[in-house]
Amino acid sequence: ETGVTQTPRHLVMGMTNKKSLKCEQHLGHNAMYWYKQSAKKPLELMFVYNFKEQTENNSVPSRFSPECPNSSHLFLHLHTLQPEDSALYLCASSLLLGTPNYEKLFFGSGTQLSVL
Amino acid sequence: KQEVTQIPAALSVPEGENLVLNCSFTDSAIYNLQWFRQDPGKGLTSLLLIQSSQREQTSGRLNASLDKSSGRSTLYIAASQPGDSATYLCAVTRGWDSGAGSYQLTFGKGTKLSVIP
Numbered sequence: 001e002t003g004v005t006q007t008p009r010h011l012v013m014g015m016t017n018k019k020s021l022k023c024e025q026h027l028g029h030n031a032m033y034w035y036k037q038s039a040k041k042p043l044e045l046m047f048v049y050n051f052k053e054q055t056e057n058n059s060v061p062s063r064f065s066p067e068c069p070n071s072s073h074l075f076l077h078l079h080t081l082q083p084e085d086s087a088l089y090l091c092a093s094s095l096l097l098g099t100p101n102y103e104k105l106f107f108g109s110g111t112q113l114s115v116l
Numbered sequence: 117k118q119e120v121t122q123i124p125a126a127l128s129v130p131e132g133e134n135l136v137l138n139c140s141f142t143d144s145a146i147y148n149l150q151w152f153r154q155d156p157g158k159g160l161t162s163l164l165l166i167q168s169s170q171r172e173q174t175s176g177r178l179n180a181s182l183d184k185s186s187g188r189s190t191l192y193i194a195a196s197q198p199g200d201s202a203t204y205l206c207a208v209t210r211g212w213d214s215g216a217g218s219y220q221l222t223f224g225k226g227t228k229l230s231v232i233p
Contacts, residue, residue, distance in 0.1 A: 004159070042120065043160075043205070043223040056219050090159055097212040097219060103148055105221075107159030 003027040006091050006108035014116055015081060021111045023074040023091030030096040032074040033105070034066060037088040049074065050097045081115045088112050118143045122206055122224035129196055130232050137191040137227045139206030144184050147211030151180050151191050154203045154226065163204075164191070196231045203228045 004025045013019050023032065034046040048056035049068040063085075065077040074091055092105040119142045129135050139149070148167045152160040164173045164180040166189070172181040179192040193200060203226040210220040 006159075040225065042225050043207075045219075045221060048219050050219075088157075092159075102212065103150070103165060103209060104162055105150075105160070107161070109159045110157070112157065 004091060004093055004106050004108035006089075006111050008111055009109065010112045010114075012114045012116065013078070013081065015083070017081075018077070018079040020078065021076040021089055021091075021113075023076075023093075023108055025072055025091075025093040025106070025108075027093060027106060029093035029106070030071045031094045031102065032068060032071070033092040033094075034074065034076055035090040035092060035107075037090060037110070039087075043090070047076075048097075055097070078113075081113075083115050086113055086115045118146075118208060118210070118220070118222040120206055120208055120222050120224035122204075122227050124227060125225065126228040126230075128230040128232060131196060131198060133196050133231075134192070134194050135196055135229070137193070137204050137206075137229070139189040139191070139224055141187045141189075141208045141222070143210075144187050145210065146184065146208045148209055149180075149182055149189050150207045150209070151178075151189075152205045152207065154205060156202075160205065193229075196229075198231045198233050201229055201231050 007022045030051045032049045036044045046060045047066045052068050067075040088110045090110045091108045095102040121140045123138050150165045151163045154160045166173045166182040177194040182189045205226040207223045
């Protein structure tokens with residue numbers, strides 16, 4: 001266990017559904033990230049939160065909506081997704097950006113999302 | 117735009133063999149380079165992190181080297197074991213630019229390693 005927990009592990013949803021992915025960390029970190037991993041493509045950074053403040057939105061479509069209510073929890077709200085959004089969504093955390101050793105990321109096991 | 121390439125895409129070796137995984141990147145202005153391991157259907161585990169001022173890092177049977185000027189890194193695995201079977205990913209970061217509020221970590225597609233007993 002890395003200390004980063006993601007739920008659910010698997011999710012199947014229709015294009016008109018609304019669902020949310022949840023990430024929780026108990027490592028005392030203050031930076032949290034969402035990554036997308038598609039088959040045969042490199043891991044793509046989606047969002048970065050540094051102490052609850054969103055610092056990066058990597059040109060992600062608005063059908064993905066992140067929420068970071070506190071430093072320990074991160075959500076990704078999904079609505080009207082497309083089949084090409086099917087992928088493994090990974091959450092990660094680290095120490096506060098810019099502080100020593102912030103580069104070391106701790107990943108959750110991911111949510112495998114299938115959009116039908 | 118930074119691009120990270122990992123060769124080969126897949127590698128199969130017999131148990132006990134020493135092996136080298138390669139990573140190259142196009143922009144040498146990096147802050148650090150990391151090697152990760154990913155097991156099927158799982159998240160990533162950080163193996164080694166090399167700062168831009170360093171040449172190599174070692175952890176157990178793993179040794180990672182960095183040649184920033186040529187845009188290359190290698191991950192050396194000694195005496196490979198079946199438990200080493202996984203996908204190994206290389207990632208470079210430009211670091212955190214607090215002024216711009218910018219953070220960039222670029223991954224390669226990975227090398228899938230299979231160690232045959």
